[in-house]
Amino acid sequence: MEGSGATPQAQAPIAPQLKLRGVNHLALMTDDMKETIDFYGDVLGIRLIHALTVPPGVNRGNPPFERLRHYFFDMGNDESLAFFELPKGAKPQTDRDAVGGMQHVSFTADQAMFETVQDRLKARGIPILGPIKILGGRALSIYFYDHNDIRLELTCHLAHTDDPHVIDDMTMTKSAARPELMALHDDAAWVERTIAHLPD
Ligand SMILES: [Fe+2]
Numbered sequence: 001m002e003g004s005g006a007t008p009q010a011q012a013p014i015a016p017q018l019k020l021r022g023v024n025h026l027a028l029m030t031d032d033m034k035e036t037i038d039f040y041g042d043v044l045g046i047r048l049i050h051a052l053t054v055p056p057g058v059n060r061g062n063p064p065f066e067r068l069r070h071y072f073f074d075m076g077n078d079e080s081l082a083f084f085e086l087p088k089g090a091k092p093q094t095d096r097d098a099v100g101g102m103q104h105v106s107f108t109a110d111q112a113m114f115e116t117v118q119d120r121l122k123a124r125g126i127p128i129l130g131p132i133k134i135l136g137g138r139a140l141s142i143y144f145y146d147h148n149d150i151r152l153e154l155t156c157h158l159a160h161t162d163d164p165h166v167i168d169d170m171t172m173t174k175s176a177a178r179p180e181l182m183a184l185h186d187d188a189a190w191v192e193r194t195i196a197h198l199p200d
Pocket residue numbers: 104106153
């Protein structure tokens with residue numbers, strides 16, 4: 001736990017909320033792009049929208065290999081899921097639980113898709129954890145792994161399955177969030193600043 005006492009940040013005004021509009025693309029790693037196209041297309045219905053091979057000598061934050069495939073898929077809501085294809089055996093399997101790792105990614109699904117994906121996973125013999133109630137029962141999640149052992153979650157918000165209100169369902173009140181944040185950092189001014197935008 002951090003020490004007490006007002007920090008410089010606690011005394012500063014709250015930064016205005018910027019108009020960030022979700023994920024442009026989330027880039028993951030595969031060692032078999034064909035299998036990735038088939039898995040995400042057949043199981044989740046995520047379609048390929050852009051396929052390129054990174055030109056030699058180009059560094060756009062790509063892994064340090066030449067002529068890597070970098071493909072993009074439509075994951076709905078005007079957002080995309082991307083993959084780089086590593087040469088087989090070029091890198092070890094990642095530790096998703098390590099600092100800085102992508103532990104898992106959750107996709108939002110309506111009720112019909114939530115059920116269809118479970119049927120498709122079962123038909124393929126892919127183990128499913130769940131459905132598990134989350135967010136105080138406001139949503140259900142299942143967890144499973146793709147062919148690269150990437151941990152995936154599918155979440156169905158129960159009150160509005162066709163038009164999920166993800167942020168509304170997640171947003172805590174000040175009184176619910178305060179004890180947790182005081183346990184994180186016992187500077188009351190910092191805590192109040194951090195939760196100032198939450199409902200009472
Ligand atoms: Fe999750």
